[in-house]
Amino acid sequence: MSKVVYRVVQHDGGWAYQLDGVFSETFPSHDAARHAAKVAAREQRIPGDGAVISFEDANGKWHEESVSGSDRPETEVRG
Template structure:
């Protein structure tokens, strides 16, 4: 099982959470950004449906794979 961590940081005159260099919208307070990050982290752990997915690789080739809806990462929020 993979693990992902959302980091709460100062951003653009307020606070945001970030994952892999991508920032959320800006929140007016640290507490609001933490609450939003916790909601998103919880959603990441929620199982979904197992289904076939199709995507394009960096080299422009299309691939089809089976995505297991129960294969969810563990998450944490780092304040």
Template structure:
């Protein structure tokens, strides 16, 4: 199973969550970004409808594939700055 990890980090004068190198919008507070990351992580775990999908691979070849709407990734939110005791990571 695939695992998707969202990390809460300082970004553009505020806070954001990121997935790999992609950042969310900037939030004014750490708590706002953490809550948004938790919401997005929860939504990733919600199954959808099964469907036939078409996509272009990295070589430019179009592929068709059956996507099982119940095949959802495991998700985790990692707080990149704050620990449970309120201290910051260095």
């Protein structure tokens, strides 16, 4: 099982959560950003339907694979 870590950080004059270098919207307080990160982390763990996905790897090659909706990551919020 994979693990997803949301980090609460200062961003753009306020606070945001960050995942893999991508920032959420900016929140006025650390508590608001942390709450939003916890909501996102909780939603990440909810099982869904299976699907076929397409994605591009770091070398620019496209892949297609079937994914199970029950294969959800472990999540954590830091900061």
